[in-house]
Amino acid sequence: MVSFELLIMYLSINRGELLGLVGESGSGKSSLGLSIVRLIPPPGRIVDGEITFRGMNLLKLPEKELRNIRGKHIGMIFQDPLTSLDPLRKIGDQLVETIIVHTRVNEEEAKEIALRALERVGIAPDRFDDYPHQLSGGMRQRVMIAMATMLNPDLLIADEPTTALDVIVQSRIMDLLSDLKKSMKMAILLITHDLALVIERSDRVAVMYAGELCEVGPSEVISQEPLHPYTQLLLESIPDIEKPRTKLVYIPGNPPDMRNPPTGCRFWPRCPKVMDVCKRISPRSLELDDRFVRCHLYNGGLECGK
Template sequence: METLTEQDRGNIGRAAVGPVLSVKNLQVQYTAESGNVTAVDGVSFDIGAGEVFGLAGESGCGKSTIANAIMRLLQTPAKITGGSIELAGRNLLDLGEEELRRTRWRDVAMVFQSAMNSLNPVMTIGDQIVDVFTTHEKMSKQAARERAAELLKLVDISPDRLKSYPHQLSGGMRQRAVIAIALALKPSLLIMDEPTTALDVVVQQEIMHQIKELQQRLGFSILFITHDISLMVELSHRMAVMYAGKLVEVAPSKTLLDNPFHPYTNALMGAFPPLTGPRVELIGIPDAPPNMAHPPTGCRFHPRCPLATEACRTIEPPLLPGAENHEAACLLVPGYVVPRERSRR
């Protein structure tokens, strides 16, 4: 698979290189006695081949729910109630258990939130990697051991560490081992859900650098999830900002950084200043995200938005192009015109 050139990266728009993943109108509900929560409400996005796509938003906005829906790992009380998730043209929602088992890890793999604690504490790192190969591929133990050593080298861990138990590795090394395991079967899409949040800033930077380097060398696509928008901008080609179950802005990362359209994106950027460069004041976002059992009418961000107008309380703005390759869901974007059928709701 080819990696992107600098030029591709600058020009990348919606699936410019052909989508590896295409999520359309995804809807996920959690059933609860206190009322159903639509945690993901009509989310659509594409990820191109070799593209790093970021998904940012505050805690509880639905990021992990999207990731788990793509992996088809959602369990009761969660249910996918609408939409489609196509991976290389196949709708994952139509697959049976056996097909899913073959697709998971081979075509799409995931590094989970708090992944470094997801290693088995009583198995050596080597045995855990060998397990992945022997479970999913017809491979001898010896061949699997050799592949495991190569994989560790890929993430700058000495093959001596194959004999180590997770507790004998630093947090950063454990996280690298988890990334190596996720890449074992060469998936075309890697989902990373907050892969570095539990690590200190220096180790976080090193791991981010390594992910970027691996992605450029191997050319897989990434869905990178974080609440830290500044971290995301460093890694992703394009990104989406999510608020209360909906995408509110999608654009190439640099465009989004230089010229955010949505007041929520602006607020989120103020809350997470850049990792590098001069110190800037942290500006929190006032109040908390809404209770998802009873989301606000109109634009879901309006109760916290410093720019909200009367119309924002009643009209729910869909995600629409505000400029080339730049979509936003905000009535205040210059030139934004709500389609007629929406404004009558």
């Protein structure tokens, strides 16, 4: 059995706020999103902690109650839209069924809500009776976005919602999310590897490396003055077309195997600022003004664990 640990320092999302969660592929972003709604596939499991939503600890909630929260109060856009839709059923029927399960409306009203939700993401009404395979990948992605947002949840977990889309549709979807955030006061967790998108569109950024959050703070502050060496390197590796031609910066090495991560700071084998203490002791998370950072550079090299 594989066991793993997801070390998350305190992370919160407020109503009407968009929090971008970024990190390299395999850093555990989707696992964090799935943990919130307790959908971590076995043998993964949540060993400790608290997930508070509307004053309830979701980790203690009976499965039946949680099922009512998922889809209604917490909308989810999963990373792979094809596996999230039933290939044997028309998309319209899938939307209508979800609405009826969670609300008291009749079929006709549910159809109206579903059509409005499809329209919001740019899917024409004549696609209502299509099967998922009749739609392009980007259209399926948009159907998933319509499904996740049509009941105006308090929290939306959007895992790579625009990755399969061209830049124009991507921008339209991001405008939709911004609009939902403002008009419905929706809290949005945007999971993506696209740091440039997050800096541009989110209120706060959480940077993840090898199953741990290393820095969390307002997007503007983090983009102007990143503290964690990993965040610094991620930002440096974003190409800037306005700057003179320079060699593209990349982060040498690969993320560790999370079943057997390095001792101490998990980033030390790739960190240009590594110190002796980093190899032995895991840095604890420090609160500095309006952000959190987890790096020995800000502990004054003190040997304090998490």
